[in-house]
Amino acid sequence: MQIKSTNKGIIAWCDDLAKDLTSAHFSPEYWQINDAIVGQSKGRYTTWFVQYQTQQWVLRHYWRGGLIEKFSKDAYIFTGFERTRAIAELAILETLHQEGFPVPRPISANVERFGIWYRADLLIELVNGADDLVALLTKLELTAEQWQTLGKTIAQFHARGVYHADLNAKNILFANQQFYLIDFDRGELKKPHSSWQQANLSRLLRSFNKEQTKLPNLKFNDQNWQQLLAGYNQHMS
CATH class of the missing domain: 1.10.510.10 (Transferase(Phosphotransferase) domain 1)
Known part of the structure; x- marks a missing residue:
């Protein structure tokens, strides 16, 4: 995993194709404007399937659940970048994928900090035909x-x-x-x-x-x- 700073937080990536991503790439609007949304999955919130060059990725925002959702839909308390949900999930996926476990290939994570809070997003590779x-x-x-x-x-x-x-x-x-x-x-x-x-x-x-x-x-x-x-x-x- 490699990490770079942004003006809002950090972006981490496991795939070299993702090294030039910016915070904008973690917004559904970016992909909509560029006509690069190839599908979606609707649960409590929408997960987007997007096309980036030769690859198809899944873009997921981290949303709160349970009672806390009434107070904040997507803000989490910041206790260090390595302990944010996006970086932790990217790390475990990277380990398991490298060891040959059947998991989606990890691509990138975005963490944006504001005060004592953060918001986060994850990109993984779409499992074709699943x-x-x-x-x-x-x-x-x-x-x-x-x-x-x-x-x-x-x-x-x-x-x-x-x-x-x-x-x-x-x-x-x-x-x-x-x-x-x-x-x-x-x-x-x-x-x-x-x-x-x-x-x-x-x-x-x-x-x-x-x-x-x-x-x-x-x-x-x-x-x-x-x-x-x-x-x-x-x-x-």
Whole structure:
């Protein structure tokens, strides 16, 4: 990771193509003006897919959630650039990508400081042709082998000590017969331990059940979960 100062804060980058980015490149308006938006994903807030030269990137702004959102939608207390959510996420993605884990390739992060607060944005590479697991399971069923592969993939992250703070079905992508984990905001590399690993799995199961209440046609059942656990436990044993 390389870092440069801006008049508002810093920009960090992992890809040489991003070394000339400015703060403007982290604004959706920049890409709209240059007719370079190629798609979007709408959740609580919009995530933008943009074209930069030969690459397609995902632009995500960091938004607050929970009760604090009523007071500030996107301002966080500044305690050092390396501890901002964008730089921390870029760093963990860089480590995992270099080690060959199925994560999006990290591109760049922008942190703008004002007083005791900061705002931040992240750019990662778009995983071409990917569906999140919820979208995928509304269209087709995964095979038993694919569920086991997903369990094994999660186990590989856990064995490395990767704590995913929000492991849910929408933060798992599937493309080219490969599962990817995304959104490592507040994630950590820590000592492997069954307590947080099982909590991660429980969170994932709750997300499947929650999505199924909203989407009764979601192709997920208890047998699928047991297949996932079989793949997980086989790798962890």
